[in-house]
Amino acid sequence: MQGSDTVLKQVLAAFERESHLILQNHPIHMSFSGDTLTVAGEVPDVASRKRIIHLAHSLSGAAELVDHLRVRVVSPVGDGAMRDSVCERLLQAVDFRNCVICARVKGQVEILRGTMDAAGNEDGSGAIEVTVQDGVVTLTGQVISLSHKRLAGVFAWWAGSCREVVNLLDVFPAEEDNDDEITDALHLVLEIDPCVHADQITIKSLNHTVTLEGWVSSEAERRRAEQDAWYLDAIDRVVNRIDVRA
Template identity: 40%
Template structure:
């Protein structure tokens, strides 16, 4: 059995081999607590975070990861600002109009919208701590769960999103559900022309193809796919055509 020092060195080497992870600009601190690997630090984007966790989980001897990785926010915001933006986004999304929304600040809970009677839309509770948005409650479908997470990631001050939403009644997840959620995210993205982007998913790996008018849109489309709950990897084959 590897020692904690040997294990963390092996994980460090695995992270160093991933091009999307820049350990010089964004160092990741590694440790072992009670046999669990602890990963802590601020990474460039959600892709780097997911890939770091994937690379670490693949190392022999890593059974459980305590995830303390945070994403560098696009803009510094207070927890109150992030929480308000998250609630506003949920309330303003037409696809979630039958879903109840609650805001939690410590022990204070504000009921912002009650779920429509008989709609089975469920309720989403939003709380934010140190820029980390946590979504709790139960919703009526996987599509709702995924859309709520994307909306939370779109907030400039979000440093991570913990999606604790349950789905009632339970649904069987599959690649088709993930692909549809990515398509919806791209269609709703305010700065992406999604009409010429195609989405395919296999084994939770999303492949994007098609054309967009700028490199910036190409990058944003990829990030929107990464934001979707259940996506393990994104292969961006979108071309830029001016």
Template identity: 70%
Template sequence: MQRSDTVLKQVMAAFERESHLKLRNHPVHMSFDGGALTVTGEVPDITSKKRLLQLTQRHCEGARLVDQLRVTANPSIGDGELRTRLCERLAQTAEFRNCVICARVKGQLEVLHGTMDEAGNDGSGVVEVTVEDGVVTLTGQVGSLSHRRLASVTAWWVGGCRDVVNLLELVPAEADDDDEISEALHLVLETDLRVRAEQITIKVENHRITLAGWVATEAERRLAEQDAWCLDAIDGVVNRIQVGA
């Protein structure tokens, strides 16, 4: 097995080639422990985090990957404020209107939207939010993979989030595939008012997303790609969106 510093050099070189970005002010570290490779450090955004992890998986020769990368919180906010913002955002999102939204505060569960009596009703679910050191953990249950993925993306949209651990269960169970990813991304782009979803086309093959179409600005092009990278359980994003009048 390669040494961790060799893997790190390979990954960083590939990252700079593919993204044309440099992470000199965001040091990343890797270390092998048995059959696992742990990646630690801080990166500027979710796109950089997901790209780095994807490249590391490609170069680590089958080692189990332990993700401890964090995204720089800009601006930095306290755990309580982040938790409150996220719970409010979920409660205001149409797709979670029938869900019970809870917060775990100092070990105690606080119900912020709906009632626990409604949790078992048809079409409803429960999303419990815990925040520690800027890391959001989502537990509970939802009724579709699209809702599960949208919950993660919503956490990333709230400023100050450094990572998301999505432990939401699906009830009933649902098989994941390319169509499910495409459906989730359509939902995400339609929910994100910063982009014009109708001008963006989505193709998913082997969990790899390709975006195409036209947008008005480079910022909108980057936002659409970032939304795609925010999705859980994908295998990369290719951005072929063009910027034009």
């Protein structure tokens, strides 16, 4: 197996070719322990983070990868404010109107809506607990579909100033993940995002790669649609072929 310094050089070279970005102000560290590769450091955005992790996994030959990469936040907010922002988005979302929403505050669980007894009844859609520590949002609990799980993760990123989202939500009844599921989840996200005209964008998913096509009226909207795709769980690559038409 190659040394960690060699793998790091290969990963950064491939990253620069693919993204045309140089991470000279964002130091990345890699280290092996047996067949396990640990990747740590800070990156400018979620897209860079996912690209680095995907390249490290594919180029290192490691049996297991430990991800300690975080997104650098220019204007951080406190953990409490971030937790409140994530919870507020979940409370206001139509797709989670029957879901119990909880926040973990100073080690204690505070139920913000519903009761735990109602979470699993026929009208309920599960329960989500939000924890924030050092700018990292962790979601635990249970939801009724993979799309709901992915949507909850995107809401956490939308809250802003987030360094990472750890989405540990269980899905019940269990669903098999596939390309159609990823496409459906991203359709849902784009339809909810007020900054994107979802009806002008088509989505194709293949082996955890999402391709976006269609047209929008500004470069900002084009970038926003791509960013929403990167926010989804289990996305390794996003190909943005959206045209900008004034």
